[in-house]
Amino acid sequence: MEFSANQIAEFLKGRVEGDGEVKVSDVAKIEDGKSGTLAFLANPKYTPHIYNTNSSAVLVNNDFKPEKDVTATLIYVDNAYEAFATLLEMVAESMYEVKMGIEQPSHIHESCKYEEGLYVGAFAYIGKNVTLGKNVKIYPQVYVGDNVTIGDNTILYAGAKVYHDCILGKHVTIHSGAIIGSDGFGFAPTDTANYKKIPQIGNAILEDYVEVGGNTTVDRATMGSTILRKGVKLDNLIQIAHNVEVGESTVMAAQSGIAGSSKVGRNCMVGGQVAITGHITVADDVKLAGKSGVSGNIRKVGAIQMGAPSFDIRDFNKSYVYFRKLPLLNDKISALEKELAELKKTTLKNTLS
Amino acid sequence: MEFSANQIAEFLKGRVEGDGEVKVSDVAKIEDGKSGTLAFLANPKYTPHIYNTNSSAVLVNNDFKPEKDVTATLIYVDNAYEAFATLLEMVAESMYEVKMGIEQPSHIHESCKYEEGLYVGAFAYIGKNVTLGKNVKIYPQVYVGDNVTIGDNTILYAGAKVYHDCILGKHVTIHSGAIIGSDGFGFAPTDTANYKKIPQIGNAILEDYVEVGGNTTVDRATMGSTILRKGVKLDNLIQIAHNVEVGESTVMAAQSGIAGSSKVGRNCMVGGQVAITGHITVADDVKLAGKSGVSGNIRKVGAIQMGAPSFDIRDFNKSYVYFRKLPLLNDKISALEKELAELKKTTLKNTLS
Amino acid sequence: MEFSANQIAEFLKGRVEGDGEVKVSDVAKIEDGKSGTLAFLANPKYTPHIYNTNSSAVLVNNDFKPEKDVTATLIYVDNAYEAFATLLEMVAESMYEVKMGIEQPSHIHESCKYEEGLYVGAFAYIGKNVTLGKNVKIYPQVYVGDNVTIGDNTILYAGAKVYHDCILGKHVTIHSGAIIGSDGFGFAPTDTANYKKIPQIGNAILEDYVEVGGNTTVDRATMGSTILRKGVKLDNLIQIAHNVEVGESTVMAAQSGIAGSSKVGRNCMVGGQVAITGHITVADDVKLAGKSGVSGNIRKVGAIQMGAPSFDIRDFNKSYVYFRKLPLLNDKISALEKELAELKKTTLKNTLS
Numbered sequence A, B, C: 001m002e003f004s005a006n007q008i009a010e011f012l013k014g015r016v017e018g019d020g021e022v023k024v025s026d027v028a029k030i031e032d033g034k035s036g037t038l039a040f041l042a043n044p045k046y047t048p049h050i051y052n053t054n055s056s057a058v059l060v061n062n063d064f065k066p067e068k069d070v071t072a073t074l075i076y077v078d079n080a081y082e083a084f085a086t087l088l089e090m091v092a093e094s095m096y097e098v099k100m101g102i103e104q105p106s107h108i109h110e111s112c113k114y115e116e117g118l119y120v121g122a123f124a125y126i127g128k129n130v131t132l133g134k135n136v137k138i139y140p141q142v143y144v145g146d147n148v149t150i151g152d153n154t155i156l157y158a159g160a161k162v163y164h165d166c167i168l169g170k171h172v173t174i175h176s177g178a179i180i181g182s183d184g185f186g187f188a189p190t191d192t193a194n195y196k197k198i199p200q201i202g203n204a205i206l207e208d209y210v211e212v213g214g215n216t217t218v219d220r221a222t223m224g225s226t227i228l229r230k231g232v233k234l235d236n237l238i239q240i241a242h243n244v245e246v247g248e249s250t251v252m253a254a255q256s257g258i259a260g261s262s263k264v265g266r267n268c269m270v271g272g273q274v275a276i277t278g279h280i281t282v283a284d285d286v287k288l289a290g291k292s293g294v295s296g297n298i299r300k301v302g303a304i305q306m307g308a309p310s311f312d313i314r315d316f317n318k319s320y321v322y323f324r325k326l327p328l329l330n331d332k333i334s335a336l337e338k339e340l341a342e343l344k345k346t347t348l349k350n351t352l353s
Helices: A005-012 A044-051 A080-095 A313-324 A326-352 B005-012 B044-051 B080-095 B313-324 B326-352 C005-012 C044-051 C080-095 C313-324 C326-352
Strands: A015-017 A037-041 A057-061 A073-077 A179-182 A187-189 A195-197 A203-206 A217-219 A225-228 A304-306 B015-017 B037-041 B057-061 B073-077 B179-182 B187-189 B195-197 B203-206 B217-219 B225-228 B304-306 C015-017 C037-041 C057-061 C073-077 C179-182 C187-189 C195-197 C203-206 C217-219 C225-228 C304-306
Touching: A005 A015, A005 A057, A005 A073, A005 A080, A037 A044, A037 A080, A057 A080, A080 C187, A080 C195, A179 A203, A187 B080, A195 B080, A203 A217, A217 A225, A304 A313, A313 A326, A313 B313, A313 B326, A313 C313, A326 B326, A326 C313, A326 C326, B005 B015, B005 B057, B005 B073, B005 B080, B037 B044, B037 B080, B057 B080, B179 B203, B187 C080, B195 C080, B203 B217, B217 B225, B304 B313, B313 B326, B313 C313, B313 C326, B326 C326, C005 C015, C005 C057, C005 C073, C005 C080, C037 C044, C037 C080, C057 C080, C179 C203, C203 C217, C217 C225, C304 C313, C313 C326
Parallel strands: A037 A057, A057 A073, A179 A217, A203 A225, B037 B057, B057 B073, B179 B217, B203 B225, C037 C057, C057 C073, C179 C217, C203 C225
Antiparallel strands: A015 A073, A187 A195, B015 B073, B187 B195, C015 C073, C187 C195
8 A cells, every 4th residue: 555645644634744745655663764654753752853764754743843854744733643543553454354253172151142243262261151242352262251241342362361250341452461350369367377368259340442451460359349440551560459440541551550449540640660559549630650659549630749659740859859969968967067066166265265 | 148137146256236137138348338238347447437338237346446326237256357258258159159070172181180079171281290189170271281289179260370390289279370380580691691591490389378369470499499388378460589488378469579599487468569689588577568679688577668678667757758858958958058157257257356 | 310520520621629429410509408419609698508518519610719618529610600500401301301293272273384393282372374493382372373483492381472473583482471462552642531542563573592481571563673682581570562672681580661662782681670761772781770760861881770760879879878867867957957056146145245
């Protein structure tokens, strides 16, 4: 496939600056674009590349103002990143076939209800009383326990595991190795210095458009449900403990974790390796810098925090500047002590004289 | 099933306060209990809920003293959490069927020895010379390598992997995606700036009542054994490196890790995302706050630490208070410097006058 | 098998001190060696054990100088750790049979090309247009997606997953549960406060001699390739995000992560639970202490950093000493303020008198 910049602009309702007839047949990152490719510019970090990219055309945001000459044809759109995503979707659809049919051997219990468009890969296991919506794609070696419900257009990649009784909405994507509904970590200490397991009889519910990354774990609730609300996006290797609730469209980067019974608001952005302690509440629109450790409620909508324990990111950064200067501050204090002692002597002399 | 508060109290050897004839048929969390449910109160954080819960009955500790009127019937017991766990177990047993029999296709090498009560799910793989005790439950897609021994009543959930030569005791539970006995991370630097792999010829031993969470990894020893002692409980996504030993009844929260050859004592409590460095010893009964980084031996039994590197938690918290005030401390030092300089001038004048 | 110290020394081109005729038939760690075993001493932490080990012979570095009597026979070599690794390899080869042949049921698409020495375990799945080199070992329950290429002598342990289009070099080792080529975490925010998925149409490339630990995740690139260069060694539970490049022979300890599009140099050593933020560059030979958080470019070759955000490790350690003393520093400041105020009064009196 080959398209001109004008054709792409028309499709995206954008505006062309430069040679509208230039042709592209592939996509590329702006920093390593070649002739015949289309790139995009959204992150300002990459702006310098636009002045020497070899890509033939670049999608840019409407507010982009070049400060030097640009060789590439520019296509101005409202949201260059989103527009590029739309084009990538078209490329992806042309590249990959849609998986269909039931491969053998697979294990589908006779009580399973499913609809058109189903794919079940070899060595996948589907337990009793499972209900599958339209166009569900279950890749090889997936495990779906008893009484699970999965909505339309949901994909489970190779080796994903969903324990019994869990509920997955529509357009949900579960990557390889992710585990939905494993037992919450609940043990009651006993008199004899060991632990009694608390049976975990709840489930996990993933609403529509949730995406769960590779090897992420979402525990089932002790009672009730662990819930990922509509549009939650979890990266790889994340831990969601029992009875947690994550609000709509909140995104979490890799290796973060939320401890038991905590409630995170909607539209939050959680950096990598963040820990949120148990039994707390985090307000909507909160942003947590990577490696933050949240040890108490965050009640302020839109708060931005950093540190472990975390607090306001600007305050953290100010404190950290002085943390780095602590040896210097200590020297200053020692110098002050010495000077003050000497001054005291002089003053005493003056008083006595 | 429906039980009266009196019946439950009798079963648990507890004492009823309020309407002993009230009936419950389900369990619930105290904060979202409905009529006809039984809840429990153990964590003081949840005490306010007892005054307006809709649960019909609540298990409480013997030392609980209501400060306001409580509508629900109270059942006083020694340990409300443990008592509730006992009841949940009964509920769980009534809810879930016990898996039995050997599903096909599965791979069980002819040399495998097993006893009554076995379940092997489809697509499970059991290698050569494996010995399985009574009532072992091997869910679909589990892998058990050559020469593995597994004790009575042990459960391996879907997709758990146990490498060759490992030994699992009785009543062990391994959740989906957990890996027991993968190679330790051992590489010898060579002259040519790359690495030579150190073959890992030891194994991993999990004693009775160990529980391992989803996607947790327990590496085999280079030589000898990596050991999880009786009753160790590991949450999800934990890393146990080669030749580590974790003492009896120690519990670790999600995403923590112990580096090679370290030895952690018994009855320790390790928070989430904690790191314990290699080749050190941690005493018994030690508690480590979430995100701690332990960089040296902890010799004091019962020590409670926090921070990275970690030290006494009270000292850490005091230091952290002043970390947050560092910009203010810096201002104070600057003010002192200025005032002292001025005072010096005045004193000099006085001296000269 | 039984060898004399002289025989081992001859094989390793080493030099014997003590009884060259002493026989060993097994290997052991120096701290729990028994008679008839061979141990090694490389890490100075373990030096005290050499004076009372029961091992019959110990491999030591040429520069080792005993400070007391040693009972064991010493075998001096250039690199005791590497020499021991060589011996362990021989032991491992004698212990484990080489897996061969194709077990059933397995799924190998008819378009798959493979060579001699292949092992495919039961329940393994190999998609379309896959190319496998010589002596490739694919353990049970492994998933290899469409269009994957795997080089000679590469091993995929039970349950490893490789998504479509990825390329694995020669002598690559992938441990159980590791995921190569899952979707990068890319979502474009839209006007309606939710996210549009950015299709990930690139792949992941693992060059020769790469080793990937259990449950580690290596995401495919949005476009282009995520690359692990020759000899990279990744421990368990590591996250490598989309479009990352890790340089030759860099080693990373467990639970570390690199965010999207960052480039880490060669021969770096990354400690456990380290986080490297996205879109940055880390120079060659850099060392990062455990739990470091790298938030900006590290341009200095050989830099050693610690902390979150990380900076020079010696500076970090100095600052941390004073962090621990912050309550004391605060007291000193308060004392200075008080003394200065009093001194001011005295000085004022002197001035007025």
